[in-house]
Amino acid sequence: MPAVQTAVAHAPPAVYPAGFPARLPRVTEAPTPAAEQRPDLRHRELIAAIAERQDRDAFGELFEHFAPRLKAYVMRSGSDPASAEELAQEAMVSVWRKAATFDPAKAAVSTWIFTIVRNRRIDLARRENRPAVDEHDLTGEARWQEDAFGEVQAAQEQTIIASAIDTLPPEQAEVIRKAFYEDKSHAVVAEELRLPLGTVKSRIRLALAHLKRSVSETLT
């Protein structure tokens, strides 16, 4: 890929600098899906380069992009900066080791890396495993019929969601933010906000439905 495009791909996401909106959604012009996909397409190339030829330069580029974000992500749930950086490094080592298992038809690179850092965080913070579903599951009736979800759609889904979050009503954005950035269960969120459990459940359902609708409206 030409150097110019690389620079574009790694420009910081200037439109949404602050993570999930804390209060009011920003009014912004949504970038076109094609432009939004570009960082992920570059990340895919990097993952492929690592998987195919243990390309350390590719790893370096991926690291420069993700490690600072993973550190920030882990710090949001209460980690001190040093431990958060340690965890970010460990997660990136896992990215290196597991690069060959990344399936671009299933998820965006950031989504895949999210699952890695999440599992590492659970392991470290709670000394627990995370029971995971395996697609090679032998239980016959549940053989996965994958959604007709190509690589492009998988990349787009995540980027559409990332911008659709800004269009969520604040009280819905809040429950999603607390789930992912503060590592809180919906029951804990209800307690903290002094809301009935049912209210939090319905906010979560509305938020997820809204995000899913944004994806299906954009992709069809």
Added chain:
Amino acid sequence: MISQHPGEELLLDYVSGALPEAASLAVACHISLCPACRAEAGHIEAVGGAAISRITPQEIGADALAETLARLDQADAESAPVAEKARPGAQEDELLPYPLRHYLPDRLDALSWRKRRKIVDTAALDIAPAGFITRLMRIHPGMAVPDHSHRGNEFTLVLEGGYTDGDIHFERGDFQAADASVDHRPMADAEGCLCLVVLDAPMRLTGRIGRLVDPFVRL
């Protein structure tokens, strides 16, 4: 046909990582058997991906990349990505969702089953965190678990057979979440029922007889 699901809020807790291991197991087993919830969990993971991609980055140490590159050599020296433990030959494998197999011996009858008057047999599984009670429960054909409520939450996943609770029939793959407000009496189908049951606090028998035997019969 699966008709009872954990609901988006539990799927969100599972995906975000907020759900403790024992409760995660029940949700993961359901997802193993339910393509719809698996797809939903995938969508929610994409929200997690968005959380990573949108976050304001934190500065990292100048040596962080060099340190990590040095670790890669160690990572390479270790064995390749850990292959999943295979459990060959166990007859029950088709019955048992993949996430559950890691917690079980080769054969279900190798678990220590506590049998109770041909009503219900239970076998405790050793799963974190402390305070959770995770067990397999076999309700004998046509039998009902005595009336009970819970001090906390109870998650039930049907593995084989089925049961009826109130107006709802639960069969393989169905997921039931009952909180402290639910007082129920699941009754097994004619062929009996095998479930995974996860409690985050001991249950409490509420029927007249149940109250009498509660201290002795801790289901």
